[in-house]
Amino acid sequence: MYVFTVTSDTFLKARPSELAELAEDEKLLIRVKSVLDVIYYVEEEEYYIITLKTPIKGQDTWFVRKEYIEISALRSLFDFKKIADNEINSVSRSAFVGNQNFKYSADLSYFNSDVDGIEVKEEVIKRFKAQLQKTPTIQESSSQPADITKDLVDCSVFSPSAITPDDMFLVQVFVHLPEQIELAKHYAEQFDPDAKQLGARSLGIPIQRGSELAFNLSIPKLEIDDPIQQLTWNGRADSIQFGVTVPANINQKTVIGTVTVSQNTIPLGHLKFKLSIIPSASCTSKNPQLVGEVARHYTKAFVSYSSKDRTEVLKRVQGLAVSGITVFQDILNLEPGDRWEKELYRNIDQCDLFLLFWSTAAKESPWVHKEVLYALERQGSDGLRLPEIIPVIIEGPPLVPPPSELQNLHFNDKLLYLMATSK
Secondary structure: OEEEEEOOOEEEEOOOOOHHHOOHHHEEEEOOOOEEEEEEEEEEOOEEEEEEEEEEOOEEEEEEEHHHEEEEEOOOHHHHHHHHHOOOOOOOOOEEEOOEEEOOOOOOOOOOOEEOOEEOOHHHHHHHHHHHHHOOOOOOOOOOOOOOOEEEEEEEEEEEOOEOOOOEEEEEEEEEOHHHHHHHHHHHHHHOOOEEEOOOOOOOEEEEOOOEEEEEEEOOOOEEOOOEEEEEOOOOOEEEEEEEEOOOOOOOOEEEEEEEEEEOOEEEEEEEEEEEEOOHHHOOOOOOEEEEEEEEEOOEEEEEOOHHHHHHHHHHHHHHHHOOOEEEOHHHHOOOOOOHHHHHHHHHHHOOEEEEEEOHHHHHOHHHHHHHHHHHHHHOOOOOOOOEEEEEEOOOOOOOOOOHHHHHHOOOHHHHHOOOOOO
16 A cells, blocks of 8 residues: 655546546545555556545546655555564654655554464554554655755736726736646636636746745736735745726726736746726627737846936846846946947847836936837837836835826836845
């Protein structure tokens, strides 16, 4: 017999198919740290085919993905026979067999009264069973160091299929391993039956477990209850939810939403999606969809700021290199004799992230104004092309109000958390 310990939320499947292809009685969600008593198992590509000691849903044979399972072998009958013969009053809660830690079950009902011709004392077995029933099944702690390997984490967005004026709805953002997308979809639909997945592509970024991620949602013309939220990545599919209100007098047919992902206050990437705003009578006619380049991990940043704020800006940009983002910054990158204005615009053309460090001095700087207007022109009228423009507030509150042509950049006092000063 074997013990299968679940290392991450996953599903038992009646057959090796995608979750969407299985009926409800052909799949069963099993949570992390669940323990399965398995009589027999075989390996088949990415699955274990297991035979359970106790059937579930009337079925004892299931498929389960290998990457979410840790297998432990039970003690042999010979080991239990030695304990019985010695009439030990206490037993070790874990053992070491074949150089691998393992768990054992408290159920000894499959024991015979004779093992290898040696009689096992019935009363000792009874006492042994009683003691095991009082003792939690645990696993000996591993001597291996904690796993600090980064996971390639994806982000997926879920939303209702359509929104209407004077409506309220949820936008759910999930972080998950690439192979956990069906699990994320299952969770999203459990939380909100109207949730629909916004496409299959997502943002791949390597994240160390235990790291805190922040998500900033912006949707022009719509009101978001709490636009900046955080969660800690722990290797399992997890989510945050944004409450969004559609104004009653909105006259747009579509809006573009942007979810910006940050780690340690550093913007890492974004996802964009389009929502259709339609009359209530036709609220099932359209689905939300991912748009533009969909999702990307930032690789090159342009830093726009007033020279009066240079010291403050330098304190904040140091973390970008650690995140794998190349920074163009005039004081660091331009050599004497460069054609300054032309070089600035060329670097805006090449960047995928435009960081606008905003303050009174930046508002009064003609160069900052030129740079951000050029970046806006690069984005196009729909705002879907690069670079992604993110204001970084370095003064306030109160917020220094932006000029009218920059109103669509989603200036917000809560963005003060972005690009915090390096310690």
